[in-house]
Amino acid sequence: MAHILQVDFTMEGPFGEEMAAAFHDLAVSIREEDGFQWKIWTENPDTKEAGGIYVFDTKDAAEKYLDMHTKRLAQFGITDVRSKVFAINETLTKVTDGPVE
Numbered sequence: 001m002a003h004i005l006q007v008d009f010t011m012e013g014p015f016g017e018e019m020a021a022a023f024h025d026l027a028v029s030i031r032e033e034d035g036f037q038w039k040i041w042t043e044n045p046d047t048k049e050a051g052g053i054y055v056f057d058t059k060d061a062a063e064k065y066l067d068m069h070t071k072r073l074a075q076f077g078i079t080d081v082r083s084k085v086f087a088i089n090e091t092l093t094k095v096t097d098g099p100v101e
Contacts, residue, residue, distance in 0.1 A: 002100060004086045005062040007069065008042065008051030009078050015045040035061025038099070051082075055100075059085060 014022050019041075030039060035057035043050045056062040062085050070081050090100045 001058070002037065002088045002090065003056050003059045003062045004088055005054040005056060005066055006051070006084045006086070007054070007066065007081060008049055008083075009073060009081045010048055011050050011078055012048060013045065015043045015050070019043060019050070033061075033065050036065070055088070059087070 013019070023041075027039075027041075030036060033056075037055040037057065039055075040053040041050075042052055054062065054065070056065065066083055066085070070083075073079070073081055088098075088100060093100045
């Protein structure tokens with residue numbers, strides 16, 4: 001069963017196209033993570049927050065990625081990482097046109 005990983009944290013920037021350019025290589029590397037399906041990148045320059053919504057094949061894959069990602073963020077001085085893992089109700093998600101298989 002697929003799982004959602006929701007992550008957000010405070011950061012000073014960059015945002016928008018500067019963020020896209022700065023984190024392009026990171027985005028490419030995320031695609032290679034075990035069990036990864038897709039990610040929506042989130043940002044709010046007004047509140048200086050960023051993060052993402054990820055979908056992984058399993059809860060275990062989501063939790064392993066979160067552990068690694070939290071450690072990676074700490075290397076950049078980001079320590080206030082907020083996260084949650086949710087199972088996806090695929091039946092209802094399909095009714096509302098969510099991208100699940």
